[in-house]
Amino acid sequence: MSTVHAWAAPSATEPLVPVTIERRAVGATDVLIAIRYAGICHSDIHTVRGDWGPVTYPQVVGHEIVGEVVEVGPDVTKYAVGDRVGVGCMVNSCRECDNCRAGMENYCLKGNTQTYNAVDRDGTITQGGYSTHVVVDQDFVLRVPESISYEAAAPLLCAGITTYSPLAHWKAAPGKRVAVVGMGGLGHMAVKIAHAMGAEVTVLSQSLSKQDDGFRFGADNYAATSDPETFEKLANHFDIIVNTVSAPIDVQRYLGLLRLDGALVNVGAPPEPLPVQVFSLFRNRLTFAGSSIGSIAETQEMLDFCAEHGIAPEVELIGAEQINDAYERVLSSDVRYRFVIDTATIGAA
Numbered sequence: 001m002s003t004v005h006a007w008a009a010p011s012a013t014e015p016l017v018p019v020t021i022e023r024r025a026v027g028a029t030d031v032l033i034a035i036r037y038a039g040i041c042h043s044d045i046h047t048v049r050g051d052w053g054p055v056t057y058p059q060v061v062g063h064e065i066v067g068e069v070v071e072v073g074p075d076v077t078k079y080a081v082g083d084r085v086g087v088g089c090m091v092n093s094c095r096e097c098d099n100c101r102a103g104m105e106n107y108c109l110k111g112n113t114q115t116y117n118a119v120d121r122d123g124t125i126t127q128g129g130y131s132t133h134v135v136v137d138q139d140f141v142l143r144v145p146e147s148i149s150y151e152a153a154a155p156l157l158c159a160g161i162t163t164y165s166p167l168a169h170w171k172a173a174p175g176k177r178v179a180v181v182g183m184g185g186l187g188h189m190a191v192k193i194a195h196a197m198g199a200e201v202t203v204l205s206q207s208l209s210k211q212d213d214g215f216r217f218g219a220d221n222y223a224a225t226s227d228p229e230t231f232e233k234l235a236n237h238f239d240i241i242v243n244t245v246s247a248p249i250d251v252q253r254y255l256g257l258l259r260l261d262g263a264l265v266n267v268g269a270p271p272e273p274l275p276v277q278v279f280s281l282f283r284n285r286l287t288f289a290g291s292s293i294g295s296i297a298e299t300q301e302m303l304d305f306c307a308e309h310g311i312a313p314e315v316e317l318i319g320a321e322q323i324n325d326a327y328e329r330v331l332s333s334d335v336r337y338r339f340v341i342d343t344a345t346i347g348a349a
C-alpha cells in the first residue's frame with residue numbers, strides 16, 4: 001500500500017477537500033501511474049452529490065485519467081515504465097461472462113468495476129483520478145498516442161469514447177447525416193468525431209449561442225431546438241441522432257427528425273423515464289437506443305483515431321483548488337468544453 005494525495009468529497013453536501021488515500025500495492029499485473037491530468041465529468045458531480053445512489057465517503061472521483069507508468073508488476077507485458085497511458089471509466093470486469101469474453105467488458109453482465117465509488121476486487125472502494133497516483137490492472141490501461149497531449153487526452157477517456165462508440169456502431173460515415181443534441185463536454189466531442197468520420201453533422205442546441213464554435217469543430221449545420229421551425233425543416237433528415245443531454249427531451253419530436261432505419265441513441269441519462277410513443281418508432285423503422293462508454297479495445301481504437309485525425313477536446317486547465325468552482329460552472333453550463341485538473345497542484349495545498 002502507498003499513501004497518496006487526492007481531493008475528495010467528505011459528504012454529499014460539502015465541497016471537495018485535500019486528503020490522503022491509500023492505493024493498493026502494485027500486484028503482478030498492475031501498473032502504477034503517476035497522474036498528470038484528470039478531467040472533470042458531469043458524472044463526477046452527480047456521484048459525489050449522491051444523485052445516482054449511495055456513496056462511500058470520503059470519495060475521490062475522476063475517470064478521465066492520464067499520466068505515465070512509474071512502476072509495473074512482475075507479470076506486466078503490455079506497459080513499461082515511462083509509457084504515456086490513460087484510464088477511463090472502468091478498472092476491471094468479471095472477465096468470464098458472455099460480454100466480457102466477447103471483448104465488450106463495458107457491458108459486463110456482472111457490472112464492470114467503475115473507476116470510483118465501486119467495490120474493487122480486493123473489497124476496497126475504488127477511488128478515482130483527482131489524485132497523484134493510481135494502481136490499475138494492465139488490461140484496463142490505455143496507450144496515449146505521442147501526438148495527443150496529456151491534457152487533451154484526458155477528456156477522450158470518457159467524453160471521447162462515450163460519443164465515438166455509438167457513432168462507430170451506427171456507422172457514421174460519408175453519406176450519413178448525424179445530429180448531435182447538446183454541445184457540452186460530450187456534444188463537442190461528438191461533433192469533432194462524427195465530422196472526422198465523414199458524416200454530415202448538425203448540432204441541435206437550445207440556442208445558437210455556441211454556433212461559431214460548432215462550425216469550428218466541424219459541424220455543417222447548427223439549429224436551435226427552441227425554434228419550432230427546426231423540427232419542421234429537419235423532419236426525416238437524419239440517420240443517427242446522438243443525444244448527449246441528461247435532462248428530459250421530447251422524444252417524439254426528435255424521432256420525427258429520423259429517416260428510414262434511423263437511430264436515436266442516448267448517451268446522456270436523465271434520472272426520470274423518457275416516454276416513447278411506440279407508433280412513432282413504426283414510422284421509418286426507427287431505433288431508440290442507449291450506449292455506455294466503450295470496450296477497452298474500442299477506447300484504444302478511439303485514441304488512435306483521434307491521433308490520426310488530429311482531434312482534441314477543448315479544455316480549460318485548472319488547479320485542484322478550483323475544483324469546487326469548476327463544479328458550479330459545469331452545473332450552469334459555463335464551461336467550454338471540459339475542465340481538466342493539473343494534478344501537480346494536488347497535494348500542494
Ligand SMILES: [Zn+2]
Binds near residue numbers: 042063158
Ligand atoms: Zn464521465
Ligand SMILES: [Zn+2]
Binds near residue numbers: 093100107110
Ligand atoms: Zn463480465
